[in-house]
Amino acid sequence: MTGISGRVRRLRGLLAGAAAGAGGIAVLDAVGYLDMVIRGRGASTTPEVAVERLSETLHVPIPGDGNA
Secondary structure, three states: OOOOOHHHHHHHHHHHHHHHHHHHHHHHHHHHHHHHHHHOOOOOOHHHHHHHHHHHHHOOOOOOOOOO
């Protein structure tokens, strides 16, 4: 019997989905950075603040010094 087996078809679908997701993320990032440039805004400090609070709560030091 000729044709693509079910396993290959599922793998192909998985790879197509991963590629679509990666492409979507790239476009979303590009639009976000373009918006920052157009509006003259800096990056969000929310991730930095969240990590610092979590570090303080768990009593785990953040390695590095400043931006290092």
